[in-house]
Structure formats: C-alpha cells, structure tokens
Amino acid sequence: DAGITQSPRYKITETGRQVTLMCHQTWSHSYMFWYRQDLGHGLRLIYYSAAADITDKGEVSDGYVVSRSKTENFPLTLESATRSQTSVYFCASSDWVDEQFFGPGTRLTVL
Amino acid sequence: AQRVTQPEKLLSVFKGAPVELKCNYSYSGSPELFWYVQYSRQRLQLLLRHISRESIKGFTADLNKGETSFHLKKPFAQEEDSAMYYCALLETSGSRLTFGEGTQLTVNP
Numbered sequence: 001d002a003g004i005t006q007s008p009r010y011k012i013t014e015t016g017r018q019v020t021l022m023c024h025q026t027w028s029h030s031y032m033f034w035y036r037q038d039l040g041h042g043l044r045l046i047y048y049s050a051a052a053d054i055t056d057k058g059e060v061s062d063g064y065v066v067s068r069s070k071t072e073n074f075p076l077t078l079e080s081a082t083r084s085q086t087s088v089y090f091c092a093s094s095d096w097v098d099e100q101f102f103g104p105g106t107r108l109t110v111l
Numbered sequence: 112a113q114r115v116t117q118p119e120k121l122l123s124v125f126k127g128a129p130v131e132l133k134c135n136y137s138y139s140g141s142p143e144l145f146w147y148v149q150y151s152r153q154r155l156q157l158l159l160r161h162i163s164r165e166s167i168k169g170f171t172a173d174l175n176k177g178e179t180s181f182h183l184k185k186p187f188a189q190e191e192d193s194a195m196y197y198c199a200l201l202e203t204s205g206s207r208l209t210f211g212e213g214t215q216l217t218v219n220p
Contacts, residue, residue, distance in 0.1 A: 031206075033207070035210075040120070040212060041212060042117070042197060042210050042211055042212035042213040043155075043197060043210040043213070044210070045207055045208075045209075045210075048206070048207055050206060056206070058207070090155065092155075097201060097205060097206055097207060097208060098143065098145060098157075098160060098201055098208065099157050099160075100157070100208065101154075101156075102154045102155040102156065103154070104154060105154075
C-alpha cells in the first residue's frame with residue numbers, strides 16, 4: 001500500500017489560511033480522487049481527475065481547488081480554510097473507477 | 112439523483128452471531144454496487160463487488176433490484192470483522208463512486 005501516500009498526516013491551521021494537502025501515487029493510475037470523511041456524512045467526493053490536466057468537481061467542492069499537472073500527483077488546496085473544513089481527507093487512485101486504492105488520510109483541524 | 116443509504120450508523124453483535132449490514136440505493140439504470148471496508152488503523156479497501164458474486168472473508172452481498180438493496184451478510188461474525196463498512200454505487204457516467212454514510216460494526220467477544 002505504499003503506492004499511494006498523503007502528506008501531511010496531521011495538520012492544524014487557523015481560519016482563513018491557505019492549506020495544501022499532497023497526494024502521490026506510484027502506480028501511474030489514471031484516476032485520482034479526493035474525499036472527506038465526516039461522522040454522519042460518510043465519504044463525500046470533493047474532486048476527481050480522470051487523467052493529467054483533467055479535473056472535475058464532486059459533491060462538496062466549494063472552497064477547494066485541485067490541480068494535476070503530473071499523473072502521479074494530485075494536490076488539494078483549501079484557499080481560505082474554514083472550521084467546517086475540519087475533517088479527515090482521503091486521496092485515492094485507480095485504473096478503473098470501481099476499485100479505488102486509498103491513502104492513509106490527513107486529519108485536518110481548522111481552529 | 113443517485114443515492115446510497117446505510118440506515119444503521121452503529122451495529123453491534125456478538126461473536127458467532129449472524130450479521131447484516133443494510134444498504135439501499137436509488138438509481139435509474141442498471142446499478143453496479145460495492146462494499147468497502149476500513150479496519151482500525153488500516154486503509155479503506157474494496158471488500159466485494161456484486162458483479163463478481165463471490166464470498167470474501169465469509170461475507171456475501173446480493174443485489175435485490177426489486178427492493179433496491181445490497182445488504183452485506185455473514186452467517187457467523189468474528190471479532191476481526193469489527194470495522195467501518197461503506198456501500199458504494201458506480202455513477203451512470205462510470206467516472207466516480209457514490210458512497211453511503213457508513214456503518215460501524217462491532218463484534219463483541
């Protein structure tokens with residue numbers, strides 16, 4: 001499972017600050033995804049990418065920005081962090097959308 | 112709109128008892144459904160998919176189109192089955208999964 005990594009694993013920041021969460025995969029998977037995990041809401045898709053330079057919004061994309069200039073990297077940026085963005089963030093990658101391989105997660109706290 | 116519902120947020124059973132984790136979906140086409148699992152201190156991973164009709168770790172799941180359900184079942188629960196379970200539906204576009212809210216299963220000794 002070392003094929004997909006996330007950094008940092010834990011992050012505390014303040015309201016209004018910009019934060020970037022990194023995701024890197026070594027499998028050359030075409031698809032990459034960002035989810036947030038919250039109690040009562042399960043996993044919700046933030047953004048996804050079908051290939052380098054192709055990204056699309058998920059159901060909770062407001063306040064987030066992504067880029068994918070290289071196949072292996074898919075950073076997620078919170079432009080101006082809010083307390084409601086406190087969550088656990090998971091990155092995933094796959095060749096086929098159905099079997100996604102997940103990273104270890106980043107626990108983000110916005111004070 | 113596509114939707115996946117897992118009505119039980121928490122489920123607790125004793126070792127050796129049968130367990131059923133419920134999943135209901137709304138979908139206008141021919142659905143493809145999956146169960147993902149996250150064990151403590153491990154990554155979320157695919158458990159099984161309905162099209163393969165296989166049993167993984169003793170778990171099975173049958174797609175019931177009439178009831179729009181895809182419940183996960185195991186006849187005899189084990190302590191190592193304790194985990195968070197997510198039901199997921201492949202969207203029409205084939206480009207992403209919609210996950211349910213998750214069910215935290217605890218198997219007590």
